[in-house]
Amino acid sequence: MAEGGSGTHAEIAPVSAGADGTVVLRDRFTVFPGRPLPELDSPNALAYAVEDRRGGRPVFALALPPDLPVRLGTIQKMKGQQFNSLLAIIDYGFAYWPPVQRETVIVLFERPFGGRLVTTLDDAFQPLSDPDYQKIILKPLAQGMEELRGRGIVHRGIRPTNIFFMDAERTRPVFGECVSSPPGFDQPTLCEPIESAMSSPEGRGPGIPADDMYAFGVTLLYILVGKRPGGQHRGLALTRAKITLGSFAALTGDARFPLAMIEVLRGLLIDDPLLRWDIEAIKLWIAGRRLSPILAKPEKRSQRAFRFEGVDVMTRRDLAMTLADNWEKATGPVMDGQVEVWLRRSLDEKEAAEAIAELVRSATFPGSQNTTVNPDTILARVCMILDPTGPVRYKSARFLPEGLGAALAVATMRQKDVRAIAECVLREVPEGWFQVQSTFDPAYVVMMSQFKAIRAHLRQAQPGFGVERCLYELNDSLQCLSPLLQDEYVLEIEDLLPALxxxxxxxxxxxxxxxxxxxxxxxxxxxxxxxxxxxxxxxxxxxxxxxxxxxxxxxxxxxxxxxxxxxxxxxxxxxxxxxxxxxxxxxxxxxxxxxxxxxxxxxxxxxxxxxxxDVEERQKDLDGFAWAKAEFAGAEQEIIDTEAESSTRDANAHRLGQQTSAVVSVMIGLITICVLLAMQMW
Amino acid sequence: MAKPKSKASAKPMKSGAFTRILVISLALAFGLMFLPTVIFLLFAMLPTIAAYVVEKKPAKYEWICVGGLNFAGAAPFLLTLWKGRHTVESAGAMLTDVFTLMAVYGAAGVGWLIFMALPPLIGIFIQMKAQRRVATLKATQARLIATWGPEVGKIKS
Known part of the structure; x- marks a missing residue:
């Protein structure tokens, strides 16, 4: 489910400690902890100056945060590759990093000199002219998207604040790094498709290329209009607007931009990932071929709003989100049938209404013994019926099924409560997500069996199982989080014993x-x-x-x-x-x-x-001990018997003495007679 | 019903009395035939007879013990009586001889001493043997504990 590194330590650059706390990678790159480069920082990783002893390309280093899972697989895919529109990874290694006082991953990138496109999403700037836009932004960045596809990389970090210019003249844009945090973790709601935006940042999963295309569309729109798209909407309000209006309408609003770009943006910002433009469509568009416009199918709106906690909800997806955000109070309207009635009467969604009614009936059936059916699981499943493509929602947990590993890892590493996630899996809630999907994906079968295995681990509390086992089963590139190894960064099993x-x-x-x-x-x-x-x-x-x-x-x-x-x-x-x-x-x-x-x-x-x-020695010991026990017990019994017979033994001895004396006496008598007779005869 | 019962019980009584009378008659006849010997033995074996009478236990060993040596003491004189004149006078002369009486009764006394001394000695011997066995067993247990630990003596309930 989570990304894993397939490499071994042989691929990891040898690291040595230099003077003044500097770190030297591969006897070539000296990283200076004392020379930060804040302009190149990532949201969760700080940038530092690097000197290449061989005088190659200018390089900077990102010290990855030790409290987030590493995208080792992506690092290994990108390392040493040449990119025109992506920040290239030169090398990486594990080193003791003085600022965090423990070992962490240091990744070396080619250093951009034109700075960042914008530092925050609220920055505004003068939009480029259409020809400049096409030349400086669209074509290079589209090339970057093609490079990603060519390497089989899903970036999940495409956003306006993660675009750099390699040259000081700011004519050569590149997508920034994507390896310092789990996929989509640093993405703002603005740049995420609706279902991913509704997940917690850590639960968005590795994503698919269509997610990158969506983020690419938002980024293009931002650069096109020179300010943050979506007006004043932020966070949940923005997601709600995207649900109600569709992403394209919600983000473009009344913004002015060249009409020619409408087609591109509509294609990239369509909410259905199956209909969303891929890189081929962009290339065709750039080449001058105009495609038939895609019309987004708007979310079905109800005739009458469902009012809940002061919010007027008009669509199924919005209701799912609103119910989940008011978890404690949401059980009432679900269990007393308000949601079902609203679906049936205001949205005319008879099938969904019937499914919810059936769920509620199963929970309220007096003889129900199923522990996986309770108000919380009913609410979670109702949310899935209302929003099948949305994340798994259970109490405070929000994650897409393939994002479970990262969600669990981040919660554990940042000492957050993992109970909601664990309980969700134990109560078989994610299985419900697969049941409500309208399309079949073969990957679902693999994921379902993985959830089954994870649940089996969670049900056992002993060391070797539980949440910890799930963590490592789901995150191949998660370092061992043992407090014994808190200063070490153990990613591979081969490194465990040397670290211990x-x-x-x-x-x-x-x-x-x-x-x-x-x-x-x-x-x-x-x-x-x-x-x-x-x-x-x-x-x-x-x-x-x-x-x-x-x-x-x-x-x-x-x-x-x-x-x-x-x-x-x-x-x-x-x-x-x-x-x-x-x-x-x-x-x-x-x-x-x-x-x-x-x-x-x-x-x-x-x-x-x-x-x-030693098996032989142990068997010998066991046999010997059994013999010894028997011997001891026999001796004990004999001692007891001997001591118990003391009184009878005296009587027996007396009788024996009398018998003996009688025999002795008779023998003496007989001998005497025999002797006398013999003397008489001779 | 009473009549047949009395008849049945009378038959063995009659036969037992007859046997007893027969034995006494034969003994009397034998006694009269060997009267000197009987007189000598009757007086010489007095300690044995006394021992038999005195001992009240069901298993009587004392008279055997006394009798064995008593008879051994009397035997030389009995042979002398048989080899010499086998008369009542000779038997009486022997019985009045202090040396003969000392020898015969002394031998009986030795038998009495054996009977008194041997049982306690054998009791002490057996007791010592039992104690030695217990000591050997305890030494074995101590050796087992030294080799296998105190848990070797723990017996599962």
């Missing part, structure tokens, strides 16, 4: 080297099955849990290396006491305690694991 090895030097040796984030990160990224190790790790028994931890990390080292991990092995070596104690035989324990320092010095977790969990 370094962490061993600064953390409390008694702490556990695998918290929820680490276990979830491993479970999501490691290509081998580690479910057994995780199950053991989650055992309430200290020895099984410690063995599960050791086993998990040992498998990682065995499969991924490195050869030696002295710090981590020492750290784990201090935590294996419960494993040693799991052996019953004291001599085995002593031997293991003697051997551990040697194994720690080797720095090999697999060796440590093999020594501590």
């Amino acid at each position: 090895d370094r962490a061993a030097k600064r953390v409390d040796a008694k702490s556990w080297p695998a918290d929820r984030h680490i276990v979830a990160f491993v479970a999501a990224h490691f290509r081998f099955d580690v479910e057994k190790q995780i199950a053991a790790l989650n055992s309430p028994q200290a020895d099984t849990s410690a063995l599960g931890l050791l086993s998990l990390l040992a498998v990682l080292q065995w499969k991924l290396g490195p050869e030696t991990l002295h710090g981590l092995t020492g750290w784990i070596g201090g935590l294996v006491a419960p494993i040693i104690s799991s052996y019953h035989n004291r001599e085995v324990r002593k031997r293991l305690e003697r051997d551990i320092p040697k194994l720690v010095r080797k720095g090999s977790l697999p060796d440590l694991y093999n020594a501590l969990d």
Whole structure:
């Protein structure tokens, strides 16, 4: 769902620390934390000066925010590529960045010298003449759109404030960067299609090229009229105006611009992404071919407004948005049938009205035991019926299905409440979104199975599952968020053990080297099955849990290396006491305690694991212990019996003594007689 | 109903009495035939007879113990009686001889001493054996605890 990096660390530029806190990438680019370039800042990433030791193209660096997921896949696609109308990525690397006091991603871009088109959307300027507009703006930027399509990149950051001029004369515009935040995260409502604008910034998903075309249309319109389109409308009001009037009408309003551009803008700002112009249509238009004008189908308006919380709502989409924005109070009108009646009578939407009535009936049915049906889920599903292409809305959560990963990641990284998102998934709300779609997309099948898997993870609270597992399953390029690695930027599973090895030097040796984030990160990224190790790790028994931890990390080292991990092995070596104690035989324990320092010095977790969990040794120990227990119990029973027989033993001894004395006496008598007889005979 | 019962019970009584009379008759006949020997043994074995009479326990060992040595003490004199003149006078002379009486009754006394001394000795021996066994078992348990820990003695309820 979220974008992931397919590269390995071999592709990441080697980084070293230079003098004065500078960072040197690939022994070539020196980045200066002390020399910020605020004019090149992104909304979430600060720009810094860079010196190229080889004297190549002028370069600047963006230090990406460590509290947002990285678009590593896009960075890797763009790195080293030549672009005419896109800010080119020269290189990137991971480095300790003094301003944020932790490791982060540094991306090097070709430096523009003409500055930004506008610094804010409220800036106004003298519009260009039509020929200049065509030459300086439309054609270069259309080329940029083509370059994006050619590389299979969805930019999701096209806006007037993200257009730079590469030359000081401001004749060569380029689209700015798009990798410092999740797709669409920095986009203003103005530049987003309606359904995306209604989502939270982090829940907009990777988007499609049509979203970029829409943003391109808004940007063209802005440059064309020299001021912010959409009049005074901002935020929700602007979205409501787009819904009511259509984006083209809402944004152009009474603005004056060349008539020739109407066709382009209408094509780019149409709200149906299937009808929206693509880059081919733009190219044809620039080449002089005029296409038949597209007429936007306006949203159906009701005869009578639905008044809710002081707002007069006239359309289905607007009602969905208004209900969701007043979540606590919206249940009433839905459950008591007001929404259904309004749909039926004022909009003549019998099918939608019937679907809502059915939902309400299922929730109020006395025998209903379905936990996924409650007023909140009913409201969420009603919003979907009213606005099928809109985002999934559930309490405070607003996200498009493919935006779940980024929404969850941003909420977690910025310490926001993830409960609404988790509850939404657990209550199977996103499945409802797929059910109401009028068109089938094969990607929906993949997403539905992914939601099913995510829900299964959420239902389990143990380490290795829960929200953390969902985070890493949904965001391939999300760094491990473990507090143990707070100074590190671990994106790849191969980097986890070396990072933990370094962490061993600064953390409390008694702490556990695998918290929820680490276990979830491993479970999501490691290509081998580690479910057994995780199950053991989650055992309430200290020895099984410690063995599960050791086993998990040992498998990682065995499969991924490195050869030696002295710090981590020492750290784990201090935590294996419960494993040693799991052996019953004291001599085995002593031997293991003697051997551990040697194994720690080797720095090999697999060796440590093999020594501590030798199957043959363990079986021998178990068998021996069982024998010993039986022997002990037998001895105990014999002692008890012997002590209990003390009184009867005296009586028996007395009787035996009497018998013995009788036998002895008779024997003496017989011997005496025999001797006498013998003497008489001889 | 009473008549047949009394008839049935009278039959064994009659046969038992007959046997007893027969045995006594034979004993008397034997006694008369070997009268010196009987007289000698009757007096010589007095300690044994006394032991038999005195012992009230169901399993009587005391008279056997006394009797064995008592008879051993009497045996040489009995042989002398048989080899010499087997007469009542000879038997009486033997019985009045202090040496003979000391030898016969002394032997019986030794038998009595054995009977008194041996059971406590055997009791002490058995007790010691049991204690040694308990000590060995406890040592085994201590060794097991040293090797396998105190949990080896925990028995699942």
